[in-house]
Amino acid sequence: MNKTKQLLSLTLFFLCLIGYAQQSVKGKVTEKSTGEPLPGVSIIIKGQVKGTETDFDGNYEIKNVKSSDILVFSFIGLQTQEVSVGNNTTINVELEDSAQVLDEVVVVGYGTTTVKDATGSVEAITEKEFTKGNIVTPENLLSGRVSGVEIRTSGAPGSGSQITIRGGSSISASNSPLIVIDGLPIEENSVAGSRGVLANINPNDIESFSVLKDASATAIYGSRASNGVIIITTKKGKSNYTLDVDYQYTFGEVLDRVNVFSANDFRNIVQQQRPGDVGLLGTANTNWQDEIFRTTGSNLINATVKGGILGFIPTRLSVGFTSQEGSLLTSQFDRKNVSLSMNPSFFEDHLKINLNYNRNFEDSRFADTGQIGAALRFDPTQPVRDASSPFGGFFEHRNGSNLLNTTKNPVAALLLANSTGKVFRHFGNLNFDYKFHFLPELRAVLNLGFDKAEGETKFTSSFNYGRAADLALLFAGVNSSGFSERSNRLLDGYLNYKKEFDKLTLDATAGYSYQKFEEFGGTSGNILDPASFADTFAATDVVNIGFFGRLNVDFLNKYLLTLNYRRDGTSRFSANNRWGNFGGAAFAWKLTNEDFLKDSDVFSDLKLRVSYGLTGQQNLPNVNDVYLSRYRFGNQNSLFQFANNPIRAIIPSVINPDLKWEETTTLEFGLDYGLFNNKFAGSINWFNKVSDDLLFNAALPDGVNFANSVIQNIGQLEINGIEFSLNGDILNTEDINWNFNFNATYLDREITKLANGQDVRTGGTAGGTGNTIQILREGFAPNSFHVFKQLYDSSGNPIEGAYADLNDDGVINDDDRYLKEDPAADVSLGFQSNFNYKNFDLSFNLRANLGNYVYNNVNSSRAQLALLQDNEVLGNIPSSVLGTNFVNTSDVINSDIYLENASFLRMDNITLGYTFDRPIRKFNKNSLRIWAGVQNVFVITNYSGLDPEVFGGIDNTIYPRSRNFMVGANVKF
Template identity: 25%
Template sequence: MKQKLLEFKFKRLGIAMVFLLLSLNIFSQTITGIVTSAEDGMGLPGVNVAIKGSTNGSMTDLDGKYTINVNNPQDILVFSFVGMETQEVLVGSQTAINVALKSSEQFVNEVVVVGYGKLNVKDLTSSITTLKSGEISAIPSGQAMQALQGKISGVQVIGNGAPGNSPTIRIRGLGSYADADQNPLFVVDGMFYDNIDFLNPSDIATISVLKDASASAIYGVRAANGVVLIETKSGTYNQKSKITYDGYFGTQVAQNVLKMANAEQFTTMAMESGSAADISFIGNAMQRYGRSRINPNVPDVNTDWYKEILRTAPIQNHSLSIDGGGQNASYSIGASYFAQEGILAMKNDYERFNLRSKLDYKANNWLTVGTNTVWSNATKYSEQASAWNEAYFAIPIMPVYDELNTNATPTKYSSAEYLGYRDGKNPFPTMDFNENRLKIMKLLTTFYANIDIIPNKLSFKTTYSYSLEQLNNRIVGLPYFVSPVLKRDDSYLSKSSALGTRNYWDNVLTYTDKFGKHDLTVMLGTSYRDEAGENLYAAANKIDSQDERLWYINQVGEANVLTSGVGDGGYREYGFSYFGRVSYNYDNKYLVYGTLRADGTSKYQEKWGYFPSVGVGWVISEESFLKNISQINFLKLRASWGRLGNDKVDASDGATTTTAVNTAINGQLVSGAVTTSTFTWLGWEVIEESNFGITSKLINSHLSVDADYYIRDTKNAVIPIQYPFGLGSTRKNAGQIRNSGFELALNWNNNITNDLSYNVGLNLSTLKNEVRDLYGQPYIDGGSAEFRQRSIVGDPLMAFYGLEVAGVYQNDAEIAADPVAVANDLVPGDFKYKDQDNNGIIDGSDRVVLGSYFPSFTYGFNLGVNWKNFEFSANLMGQKGNKILNRKRGEMIWTNDGNLDADLAINRWHGEGTSNSYPSSAGLRKGWNQKMSSYFVEDGSFFRIQNVQLAYNIKGKKMFGAPIPAIRISMTAARPLTLFKYNGFNPEIANGIDTQTYPIPAVYTFGLNVSF
């Protein structure tokens, strides 16, 4: 071996000597040519042209032309370009070499990031799906993860309409209880994040979703909810600089606005309520605002409150990037600006300015160093979420403004209090006189050094990452008076400042070797994490309400500072991990994969957890018996198993804790101490998942079929156990939860002619969520006391639990015939509940599972057509099987004089035969009809046109003899249509409980992309 190496070196030296001699005028040839794209025949600028085995190279110009000097007819020219298949051409006697590069659709050489390294796609034994920058920025959203909605089987993206808020992401169901953050782990260039709201979608190169445990086990304790790897854009060596502008302008329009009862319907409901008070309020409204000329029994006002509080709102994004690289360095620098206003008509917007830079530098032949910085600076004015709720209950018989309300200041808003109601029922003061500003600064910097210890075989990479997060929150309440209960006497100012820092130090040793038919990669590494945070807050009254410049606590006297509003908190957690990976293939046919991670944390009482995974794959298409079947281009069977830990579970105290409380004793504020009587002691929540899958490319690679079946078990699931007696709940490792499902992704693409190509994709996933074991307990209760959610062995986690409505009592005869109705003094118009145990009594034992908030079936469909310079794409998606608790209707339990949705008002029971599903207006107020029942639990299925885009490309054109930059003009409609039955305006509700949800608007944008 050594002898051979030596020999080889001598040979190389010899050849080099010969070349050197030859170059002295013995053989020197200048080759010229043009590199074009095989798809459109246009010249490709920036293509790297190199002589194989040497450091000499060149690059194509804007027209795709290049010139290179070769010294030997034996030289091989290598043409490479990102996203294209690399081509090699023997020089021979040619002087002009023209090449057409094909885009690298075939994934044979495609690599995918797998965590602390990369792997060839063909060697994968687990389930990983990657989305590239083009697909991410096609969706007009401030949140990159929004682009995944409906695109990847097994990934549920639940949108959020509020500007600056991230969507909820669920990968393969929910394996942990809902009290903690359920989002997956986001790894941005090596740094762990809970969400990536600070990234601009256009700064992202790839998003890879590690779906199964085998893929994500390398992230051990952080990986329970799945892992999403994000790589920001980077430059390429030997690439001519490329400047790109990408941007769009658009407008957001509220969709599916819930129809509320109008003045006439509301009046009818009140008249039928049986409440003299409510009837008198209608009279008061007619007295104050007059009688309608159409129906004189209705007040002459008809306010549609949702319409009043909604607005169309602009959205825009602009980003500029410069990428490139020389022989020893590559760089990518970018700046972006995103701004979005909320559709709630108040100070509700989000603005983000990002800068990023990435630099890699080959210091010498064994050392590469690099640095990466993402700096994000955002300002978010949050919505007053309660406005959605208040608008639901606001009464239509009252106008927004009331000129008679002369005492009101500074705006003459109306108040229902003047009509006799207990509260104001006008959402506008909430919206106008509150402001919640959050300044978000995030900085991520990474430094790395990569050492080739044995060239191309053994390398060592050390990476130090630092993340800083500064959140400054200012909440202002301004004084106003509308009516005695709808007012704020004193202005209010609360400020908080939170600083979070994270230091990660990762060290990875990678060994790659090929011998014979064996192909082996071994990786070993360590990771040290130090995560800390501090926050400080204070509050005061009596700020200057006019001048924002004076909104500082310093500006109020000491007497106006709220002692109870001052606080200081902090945390610091350490983590340390060892991990390793072996990836082996024999003859590209048999694949074996294994990882192990040992995670240590200061967070739990049990310090160390161990997380192994294994995977095997069989590339059948490499076997001789399949090799000649042209319809099967690639076929791989794979199976994997892995174990993960969940550290999204809050740290456990492990002992009782003591906190300070204040009270008044003889007019003095005194402090005391309260000690909890309960505490948590948690072990690791562990997830084990098995995955079986097929990856294939069929019919000349036109069709790709990926299918997976998984079983994901959460063991020792940390579940909040309700204490009786109102002592809250404690969390215990109390159960086992299983998510299982089938995922299928089909993609067909075809280039019919050079001018016409298309692709069609379909993805489906099923999900079954089931509580498998509760360690001896028959059930665990969750949710709120009035709207019970219960986890029962054999049923889904946190299923809605209550009585089943069998119908509505229609007449007195029916009442008289039913002992239940007689015993409970029921009247026609009351619910008839199903007596599950047939004992003639309706009680707690008649409650059953009413459904789960997990969709059992989700699907996505996408279509793309390219014709000449036009591109068209469309995405559709939908889900089925999930239930939503209509908690807005449930609010009736506490306050029963507000408005209700039109569906309920129209379809209420109001006489025999009028309804068998809704009670009468009077019945709605009765405790009997307010029991948790199927009446509150609705079908959450929906279908949506997710995104439609039409684009036009201008490439390789000249104007006045000079080439003009490549231009892409696009028009996008995001979420223009959603169909569903649920009585709310948004079926996307993460936890299935709809109290107040920011509606998700449709977005229409015009986009422009210019690059040169």
């Protein structure tokens, strides 16, 4: 009997333990630095997929939790925390910033993962890691931050950037990555009057970037993913009311100049070289570069309100104003933005709705960048103004009222012309995410998106310099306009199923995507010129349809497998080539979850990855529908007479019904690591990309088509690369936090096949007609420089027009040109440091390129003594001519003497700030941060031009970057 009682007692005891173990845990998750609740925080039981998310007030509840379980709290950009359940029924957690990135959430195509669980090459950059400074367009938040990503931006205000990931994948088609904003893939091209497709987006509205680089990660986007994918996530609403106001003022100045002769030096060299033209010299002392460049002032203001509407709709409303002066006279960029995000949830968080809407207004005044070259050429002994001049009181070279056919006054050309652009753009999406009540492992997601932009341009000028021979039209001036409209509509829908089966976890996604692009526009011609025609166009609609799926398998939390597939159809190609199949596979092995590394004091995370995939490229150069029979009107030079009326000719356009997309296969091996409890973390990747059926505008035999060239699928490009990244916490104490990011990329690009093995000339240069300095050739990097080998005399001075006879045929001709270097850097480096001491913060960014070359076309086309005569007048030339004493441009234009190593080290930004906690005591939560900084701090390079970063590697004058001094304040309530 006693034994029976003891058995019953033990049974009841264990039943109580079991009942107690299956408890519920509630709590609230907040951000430590602000105290604000965090919606959307992932809470899972460690080693399982079972879990939940916080609601928009940061609250959560997770049921059937054992006392021995560990809860894992993770949120994008914040340090993941693990908390043992024990006897607790309420667990409140504060998440804080960290440089540790392995636990950060990464947004991938149609879903999310963490860096620790990613099988492909992906990187997440959040707001705390953004590049700082005078950031006007959002892509520059990434500058220097991600291995394999290169961003080049000119000095023009609000200018767009050239973005490449892992060197791109094409030769003449687009090399820009696909950009996705809140699930909406956006178009690469912008409307009339815009400075770029991202120019009218406010960087203040960006929460994070996810960069997808390898094919296993990008294949979910199929035919548009060969150049990588950048996913932009915008900021969302919160229930607690907050007010943020940011202000920034920037003072900028272009410090460097192209070295041309000063007025006095110009008089001396004219006396030496052209004594018969001394009478053409003036009496002024004008530095024309100083006259066209100016100091600038710019303002950025952002105000953001967050809070709950009707008690259950977390909302964010943001308003931004940007006014940026360009350093070139008359250049100006203004932008106004309104952004709204509403994020309610219903049915106990089973249905989540995200509404994002952005309304943007872009106003620009464009300065003619050709006047930078004119400032180099114009006679420095002539004045800017001439009271007797009929050309607005500006000095011009003229014979009475007849304008001489020579370089025009650059200041007059800038001030007397008014080229403006206005753009209205609004875009957004409505996302429904429903977790089924009867099957919570299954979610249905519907995403509806749109992007519509309307742009117009206007150009007026007091004088039509292009019609100088006709005085009536010259003094009539120019009055022209243009407009265009683009729209982009999206419907995405997919199902996601995620469930744990004992030792196996499955995460499966399947969906459908429909996207349509439309475009039309026109130009007025010069309405003051009877011979000028108005014109309109309507581009063929582009429709993309995709069926996609992804399967993630996690076995024992050690072995990870990802399979991606997408079947894409596009209206850009004919029915025979319209559909394509793209996909990828990746496998990862978490070595630190194996017994032999589980207790390692060195390796806190170690994961091996291998991936392979096929992606596509369908962005055709300047045309959507080359497979269709198309006809266009000719211009005023294509007329025929019918009776007494001139009739515009109708011209058939070139056609290629066999065209299809480029295809890129990528093989990658990677290692993700975390050291010393993730104090240091990063990755090492080796990849091989091979692009086939390259889209290229290649020559045609005479008479077989309606042009002598057409876009064709020819050639093959191979890119091999190595990437390395390291993130670390150097110091992390109560008062001091110092972290850094370092990344390095090595790229080797080679053309492995061209049509018929024939070279293709590229890289047109100034200084003659039809000159090229680059070439595409099998076995070499794209756009390698094609130059003559310069010969020198016994004193080391270059001999004009003397080149090496490389083929030993006794004749110096084009066959003696050789390939030397290319514009792309062999190695790119980035370094960012953030240091905080109590309320002080200091950050800076460094970037470096090694092995990139630039052809100095400023010198090759201008630094020759014969150019001291500019038709009937005198013209200035670069003072570098004194180092060569070259006379004629045509004799030296292709010499390798003008090819320069443009490797550089640049400090992009440095900022210093101080934060006042609760400066207004009547409010519980408020802060004021004041800061100052410098942008474009220094550049160390041996390149003799203004800037070693040149689009395409040919420097024929650029819009220079100014050095900017910035002050700002951030107020939070």
